[in-house]
Amino acid sequence: MREMNWPPARRTDGMLIDRARLQARALSGRGSALISGEIEGAIAALAPGAPILGLYAPAPEGTHALCIARDRALLVTPAPLGAADGWRESWCATSVDDGWAAVDVDGPDAPLALAQGTSADLAANSPSAAVLFAGLRCLLARTEAGFRLQVEAPWLEALLTWMDGA
16 A cells, blocks of 8 residues: 555755755746747747757756747746737747746756656757656756756656656
């Protein structure tokens, strides 16, 4: 009956894993919007000048978009955007501020966790930031100290449980 003895879910902000060689920290207070259609037009209207990032691209602290597909991206902002949901001319935006969780992973074992978590060719310059990481659909970017994963919020605990074993 071990499978029925679940630990309580972790909070979704602050330090989530704090070991000597691996740390995982949730970024809170940020905004997220899924954009579809003409993503360049959406970004020009919602966050002018924000870069569109592909797989394992360096993530700035400010506003940026993580490309999911040719016509979809996750727009990440330092604070909730507050844009109205729905279609405009050639694009659509949907606020998902609480629908995605951002986790920064760093420490001496972060490269090992990254190598164990995905088999994607991180040097291939894929225009899409989408990747399978630990069997979960994530968006992957690079940070100065390690890497950042964006995962759909309901899968955060599964990701952290995997990282506990990394």
